[in-house]
Amino acid sequence: MELSRRTLLTGTLATTAVAATTIPARAADPSPGAALRVSPFTLGVASGDPTPDGVVLWTRLALDPVDESGTGAMPSRPVSVRYEVASDEGMRRVVKRGNVIARPESAHSVHVELTGLRPGAEYWFRFRTGRHISPVGRTRTAPAGHELPAALTMAFASCSQFEHGWFTAYRRMAEENPDLVLHLGDYQYEYKAKSYLGRDGNVRDHAGPETTDLATYRQRHGQYKSDADLQAAHAAAPWLVVFDDHEVDNNWADEIPENTNSWEGNDTTARFRARRAAAFQAYWENMPLRRSSIPSGPDMQVFRRLQWGRLANFHMMDTRQYRDDQACGDGWKANCEPRLDPNRSITGARQEKWLLDGFKASKAQWDILGQQVFFAEQDRNASEGVTDVSMDSWDGYAASRKRITQGWVSAGVRNPVVLTGDVHRHWANDLKVDYRDPDAPVVGSELVCTSITSTGNGKPGATNPNLAINPHLKYYADQRGYVSTTIRPQSMTADFKVLDAVTVKDRPISTAASFELVDGQRGLRRKA
Template identity: 70%
Template sequence: MTTSRRTLLAAGLGAGLVAAVPGIATAAPAASRGASLTGDPFTLGVASGDPWPDGFVLWTRLALDPLAEDGLGGMPSRPVQVSWEVAEDEGMRSVVRRGSEIARPESAHAVHVELHGLRPGREYWYRFRTARHLSPVGRALTTPAWDETPAALAMAFASCSQYEHGWFTAYRRLAEDQPDLVLHLGDYQYEYRAKSYVSGDGNVRDHEGPETVDLPTYRLRHAQYKTDEDLQAAHAVAPWLVVWDDHEVDNNWAASIPENRDAGQGNDTDERFRRRRAAAFQAYWENMPLRRPSAPAGDRMRIYRRVQWGQLANFHMLDTRQYRDDQLAGDGWDKNVAERWDPARSITGAAQEKWLLDGFRSSTARWDLLGQQVFFAERDRAQAPDVDDVSMDGWDGYAASRERIVRGWQDAGVRNPVVLTGDVHRHWAADIRADARDPDAPVVGSELVCSSITSTGDGSGATTDPMMAWNPHLRFYADQRGYVRTRITPEAMTADFRVLDRVTVPGAAATTKASWVLEDGVRGLQRRG
């Protein structure tokens, strides 16, 4: 499946439309057809997501002035009718579906279109229109039929794009690889006010507005990120599966518990933090190509879900923030914290854990992939055998919870379990052992960790971390920005760790730092380049 350079360039121009959130009143005056809009409303790009065999979600959000302080994109306070069309060719000559939606001010003029009736395993193109204004063209794919095993899937995954720390060139390079599917594993945007989070290389651009604490500021921050042409290109090239981590709300949050009790950040009481979280969830919904079951209900929003790529792959997309017990030891690294093995502690919550284990038992796919946020394999900074020094923010801080998941895929006979991870701003590849405390335990799965798109700046270029010497299951490390490109076939999954030399200047080339392969039915990573 291919996408022409014209489609990729068009994706950098902008676009916008999304449907009213369920639960919001829909009674409204007759919608304007956009004739009185004085400028281009498609400044935030187009996107597709959450595909299924006969359709996918289409997204856009209208914004005449994306950086308007009230977060409403400079749009008039009235509904606007937006039409859409889907074609079998990128020139939009062979149109197979048409329709219209109402972009409403109460949802920041965002609309989600959930399409059905298309053919499985096919490539389509789409665009939006309001009056004389036409959006760029995006590309989307339906998944194969449930019982079909396709020859291959090109999938890329990324995380951690701090706008101030660099240019989003890695998103452009990802788009140029023309994947069939993109996973974003969290920290899509960051909540900080300008210059409060400075990388070691210095910030190259600034956030607009204060720290995000309410609906206007979260809407503004999402809009600022969406104006980036490289990000728009990545959204337009293929459907996305998105999950959040912490910065979409607040650094290191857990369940209803904020990182700190700063009244200026809306965190001084649990009630104020719940209001902050509800605002963040609403803005996230308005700006992502998600299905209606993921629409927020106040400060609750279900984003864990499963997408099946025929019989080739199951994608189990997790939420390791909203239901976790509070982090131990102040969220950071600490030594010999016995409570991390407490079986009552969970990073997923009981309902999500049951959903995941049930998914393992019912899976008939060749590959089962967990799209999730924080480091899964054990990372112990202490060389002494009787000391452990691990991060309380990752699965190491919830070790019994991790053991139940690992045991669950073994008990279910999952054929090829692979964990996909973001968060840590470095590339890693790791094997997962049946017992994290026993270095001689058998390998029962593997983990691929993508670096950041920009977060923490250019990076040192280092290709080893000292702890790898006494953590032999940690197989690969690279401190540069980038993403992971994969090719999944019935026989193998190949992961190319893509890196950019610099993100503090725009336009850097992407190269493959290393390639690792997982063979069907064979436990453990094998290096191929």
């Protein structure tokens, strides 16, 4: 199974994909967009995966973002696009410019992998085609590898269900002007309109049917990207993105879908692989990812590492594509023995080795795992000798979690922090190697972001009985929002940001709680 789950790019595939996204325009290339009557920059601009000398710039041309063909109603011909990068917001001091071709086979998406920029520097960028000019985006490069920056402001988020509410949290995130944004999955949802209802109803509808093929995944991404608040967040800072389940199908695991329904395209392995290939292709087209993440059929490489000088390593993980099937039929299960099988893995052997090797090589102040599902043990049964845990989380892969946790302990990682999405609630957790031993030391911490909108309006002041059962779980809040962090050499602070409602537009943001991690010390500290 392991070989079938790897992204193995052939030379031909890589050459074709790069040609579709980043080749220079030539005199014989197609029209520069002068024939397009209205602006095709309806999906905004984005940047991502910064390095000390560059960053990925992204846009996708679409005249009608929700056109049912998935093409954005663009003509079926290549379009020449010009990019500009400047050292000032007014775009007067241009430092880089060039032409690329947006091709129909890539849904007229553009991925420009810039090099030659200054490390640790702020830049602005835009695109042009014909007389049409895109919005201006802000980005920045990572510091040089030897530098120890004074601070990094980073926000992370997950779970933005378009129907359940307005994306105000993205707007508030943009207003903070972070240096970096991490999106930990469920960027979009696959369901047809009204089939997944929020607590307070749905404020708007998905366009099209459940996403199962390339046209419908492209259409869904187009609908999400047309949201002005999401566009603002993408234009505010470079993003690091990884997918979770809803970018493809709820709770999928490797080549196994949630349900084997023919109408979902899940009734055979071959049909689900085709669905996964379509989802990955659309995800690539709509995200500021490097060519190393170009899909190869149903496989896509998204686990990768970004270094922010000597301050932080970001280990961006994939907990879907290589995992064993959920044990005991998925869901929350009591006393599920198969979950303890030492051969079970949520990462796959190759990714696990990559991560453990990264721990051993790290010289960073902070090692941060950007990943998708709840990492700490969360038992909802207080009875002695009984466990009732989620099979979709790391609890369903207990030995895999223990190997990763012991790996950073054995490697002497200075400050390990796990960042998590998926569960639509804020949590702050201390981590152990052995959760069955009440005297086991704390060896790291986990920060869990709530959803941008998923499940709809929250419940201010809500409590969770699992906190009392699991003393290493330190905080819980049931409101929508994101987590805003400041990472310094001596400390990392996390502010749990919340909205009072998402079914009402343009609500203010507030900080529900703040925690601090101190360099060289284990355990979360609640700030006043």
